[in-house]
Amino acid sequence: MLTKLDHIDIKAADFDATVRTLLDMGLVITRRAPAPRNSVEMSLPGENQVVLEIHPAKEGGFTGIHHIAFQTDGGDLEALKAKGITFKTENMLIKDTGRTVSSFSDPNGLTWQLTD
Template sequence: MIGEIDHIEIEASDATEMAEFLKKLGYEELRRTEHHGQSFELEPADGEGPIFEIHTVDGEEVPGINHIAFAVDDIEGFTEDIEEKEIDSIVGPYHVDKTGRTITNFRDPDGRRFQVVSDDEDE
C-alpha cells in the first residue's frame, strides 16, 4: 500500500540558493549528500510534512519538480503489484548508496515520474 509523501525532489537553478530560500520559510536542513553532485534534504521545522530534496539542474534537466516520492513498507511487494497492473516505465527496486534508500520509479499516463521509497534504516 502506498503511504504518505516521503519527499518531493526539486531541480533548481542553484541548489544552495533554493535551500537557503526554504530555510527562510521555516525548513531545516536534514542532511546533505553527494546525490546529483550536491543535494540538500530539508524538512519542516515541526517535522510535519514532506521533505524537499533539492539539487542543481544538470545536462538536459530543467528547473522544476522532478518527482514525488511516497513511502512504502514493502517496496518489493509494491513493485510486483504495479507490474501486475501494467503501470508504465517501472525501474526498480534498487538501492541508492548515497541516500541509504531503496527506490522504484514509474511513470503516470502523461509521463511524469513517481517514486516509492523504503528507507533502509527502517528495515
C-alpha cells in the same frame, strides 16, 4: 500499501538561492549529500515531515519537480506491475540514504517513485 508522501525531488537552476529561500521560509536542512549526488534534504521542523530534496539543475537542463516519492510497506511494486505499470527502475539502492527506490512515469510523463 502506500503509507505516506515521502519526498519531492526538485531540480533548481539557482541551487543556493532555492536553499536560502526555503531556510527563510522556516525549513531546516536534514541531510547533505556530497558530489556526485550533490543534494540537500530539507523539511519543516518536527517529526514525520515531507522532505524536499533539492539538486542543482544541469546547465540548461530541466528545472522543477523531478519526481514525487511515496513510502511503501512493500507490496505496491508487484501490485502496480500487475495493473500494467512499467517501472524504469526497480529496488535500486541509493548509497547515500541506504534506501531502495523504484520509479515509473505516468501517461503524462510525470515521474513517481516508491521507496522503503
